[in-house]
Amino acid sequence: SQTIHQWPATLVQPVGSPLSLECTVEGTSNPNLYWYRQAAGRGLQLLFYSVGIGQISSEVPQNLSASRPQDRQFILSSKKLLLSDSGFYLCAWRDAYTQYFGPGTRLTVL
Amino acid sequence: AQSVTQPDIHITVSEGASLELRCNYSYGATPYLFWYVQSPGQGLQLLLKYFSGDTLVQGIKGFEAEFKRSQSSFNLRKPSVHWSDAAEYFCAVGDGNNAGNMLTFGGGTRLMVKP
Numbered sequence: 001s002q003t004i005h006q007w008p009a010t011l012v013q014p015v016g017s018p019l020s021l022e023c024t025v026e027g028t029s030n031p032n033l034y035w036y037r038q039a040a041g042r043g044l045q046l047l048f049y050s051v052g053i054g055q056i057s058s059e060v061p062q063n064l065s066a067s068r069p070q071d072r073q074f075i076l077s078s079k080k081l082l083l084s085d086s087g088f089y090l091c092a093w094r095d096a097y098t099q100y101f102g103p104g105t106r107l108t109v110l
Numbered sequence: 111a112q113s114v115t116q117p118d119i120h121i122t123v124s125e126g127a128s129l130e131l132r133c134n135y136s137y138g139a140t141p142y143l144f145w146y147v148q149s150p151g152q153g154l155q156l157l158l159k160y161f162s163g164d165t166l167v168q169g170i171k172g173f174e175a176e177f178k179r180s181q182s183s184f185n186l187r188k189p190s191v192h193w194s195d196a197a198e199y200f201c202a203v204g205d206g207n208n209a210g211n212m213l214t215f216g217g218g219t220r221l222m223v224k225p
Contacts, residue, residue, distance in 0.1 A: 032211060043217045044154075044200070059212075090153055097142050097161065097204055099213055101153040
């Protein structure tokens with residue numbers, strides 16, 4: 001069966017520091033992968049998606065970037081965090097038009 | 111562009127009472143429709159989905175949803191709510207016509223259950 005992992009589970013970072021969040025999927029190959037953000041009291045915002053290694057599409061212009069160095073690995077990065085980057089970050093993978101979500105990473109920028 | 115509206119931001123029901131969460135969508139073709147549930151601090155769990163066929167779909171945890179094309183709705187129901195159902199519920203519509211197959215989510219409905 002397929003499983004999706006996100007690391008770390010929680011993170012507290014100062015403004016201006018770099019960021020790296022990791023998402024890995026097991027039990028499937030070449031899945032579509034997605035990064036979402038959920039700000040406090042708000043819905044889900046799609047940030048990036050990837051249909052294959054090295055292929056990244058950005059949905060929202062911002063100071064975040066994404067990379068897919070391996071088939072089942074999706075990384076969300078930033079060179080300098082802003083206060084507005086705080087939120088709950090969710091990774092998802094797609095199987096036959098259905099998206100399945102990871103446990104999420106809670107990011108607090110102080 | 112597709113959109114999803116969940117008119118109720120908060121709903122409170124008594125344990126054992128029936129539940130209906132509303133979802134209305136806007137989409138040009140036959141949509142792919144989903145309901146997800148999110149407990150505090152957790153990821154989203156798929157409750158059920160509709161692609162085609164029988165318009166009444168059964169999901170996990172005793173939930174069901176009915177697709178009504180004429181009303182552009184996909185309401186979620188449960189006949190008897192349990193305290194463990196307290197969570198946030200998201201309706202989503204999928205676009206199967208693009209390579210990315212993105213989902214558009216509603217704003218969510220937070221369900222509280224009274225003992």
